[in-house]
Amino acid sequence: MPMSKEKSPVERFQSFSDAYMPRIDDFIREYFGDRSAASELPEISEMYAYLAEYCSREGKRVRPLVMLLAYFGYGGDRNSVDVIKIAAVLEMMHSFLLIQDDIIDRSDLRRGGKALHLICGERYGGGSHNPEIGSHLALILADVLFSVAVGIIARADIQPGAKDRFMKIFADTYEITSWGQALDILNSASRTMSSPGETAVRIATMKTAYYTVLYPMLMGHALVGGDPDVEEGLIGEFSLPLGLSFQIRDDILGIFGKEEATGKPSDSDILEGKRTLLVDGALERLEGTGLDRFIALFTKKDKTSDDIDAIRAIIHDSGSLDAARRRHGELIDRSRNGLARLNIDGDCRAVLGGLVDLIAKI
């Protein structure tokens, strides 16, 4: 990573991403490409190729990059080949989650391409009486990704103590994320809404904050073989606010963002009845008939575009949007303070600062 005093933190993050993302993606393509070439059965060869394409689609690679930054920042070897493989594993696991997400949400598009269940449905549906064959095969291909991920970790050259700690964090990552996903499913498309409490924050913490920042940081730290007792608390103080602000930003853009910029329809969160911080904020602020009307609109099964506009207006007018922006800003500040206290090298701190800057902009 070339050092340059003139670059802004965002530019430095971008340079880091430009340097490492291709190495991660190359490994993914090579890994599945080799498997595809080696497979004797044409069906399996073809499906490995689908995985190669799907897992290497354009994306931000936030989690692998954060893990690499923690690994390098805590003194890991900049030339390690195996840590690139582990970074690729995080991206494969991200694909595992995205494939399942799309099956659950019946989404047809993902990262500028077709959802995997759609690809499989179009390819194999013609020969089968099973109308769900695309989803069924995509589900199994997601399982393949999980197994492949574990196999790559098992084969990676990492010192045993560090590997065990990494594996524990790896396992906890996907367990907590799954629970966040379960809570999200339970609280989406609800017929009723109870008092908000911290429902949305809890889901966002489990489903996004741990998954996107905290655990990748911990994994990078673990791979170096560092002492967890000192640093884990500090990593949490940096990572959790950043991860939560990442989700709040996503929630705001999911309702008020421009479709061209976010790449997803700006009504899907409302249509799906997603329980976001913006929704909880409106529930908290409304009362009487205003509250009843919001709940009635939000829990409607089939929302019209007028309903969606009305919900958007209520979230805005109730003050929930402003409150979410304020909370986002406070979390970013806490994250910056946390970043300053991490015991990492200055270079990686600056690059991580660039990531914070990116997430700070809404």
Added chain:
Amino acid sequence: MPMSKEKSPVERFQSFSDAYMPRIDDFIREYFGDRSAASELPEISEMYAYLAEYCSREGKRVRPLVMLLAYFGYGGDRNSVDVIKIAAVLEMMHSFLLIQDDIIDRSDLRRGGKALHLICGERYGGGSHNPEIGSHLALILADVLFSVAVGIIARADIQPGAKDRFMKIFADTYEITSWGQALDILNSASRTMSSPGETAVRIATMKTAYYTVLYPMLMGHALVGGDPDVEEGLIGEFSLPLGLSFQIRDDILGIFGKEEATGKPSDSDILEGKRTLLVDGALERLEGTGLDRFIALFTKKDKTSDDIDAIRAIIHDSGSLDAARRRHGELIDRSRNGLARLNIDGDCRAVLGGLVDLIAKI
């Protein structure tokens, strides 16, 4: 395990199962019970309890028991607590596959209880507009099982070299099984049927033979830290024929078995258009209009009970049933020869012989 010269091999297998199955099941119940009790969120606490119940339902525990037999037979510590945990992990992973199987097949029953997607649907469906909420939650709970499994392995006290080898086999197990499942999905409910080749045998090998006998044997051997080069070939010569005969037995009972004995409807394999060895055997033996009629019947979307009876009769009359029985017998013989050559202690060899005897009976 008490030694007794008078006991038959089957009785010795039964005694072994009686001794170890409760320890496996207790660990599963305790593990999820502790998690359920410790969870602050009532929804998550409740879902851990579902997992405790589901994973400890009555079953044969073939895979964990085979793994334990290999571990003990190759000199592993009979008092190891951690190997019981690993055996429980195999059962959790079996539940992972069963949950997904039931979602894919839309089966309502499993091991004398409700399928997990049905439990979740009944419990949470009332509050949601999402008609698939049961399947979606069950899918996520299956993911939880996979993560929990990896976490238990990461925390288990096993020497590092042995753990890495175990993990590789573990990962390969679920990858190969997934590919077998993918081939099974591709070849079920087909609109057309091409020349059989070894389609059914290939699916059975990947989906059952590796999964049920070979990999559990290899995992047990790996946990002891033994030298794979010598023994892996021998383990294969015992395990693959036994695993394949296990599937052929299942296929025969799936079409010609009594529902009371097998616990599943004797028409489901035909209804689902499962590509079994019996079907391939009929395709090989038939010709001309007989072949055309069989293909037309078997690839029909909605089969009547007359169709099912006709298919059953063709499989019988074509000689495919007899051929499958012969093949089953030959595989059992090969497996017995393989068992005799394994370098395991006599006690475990006898117990494994009891398992062979059980699979030998149709």
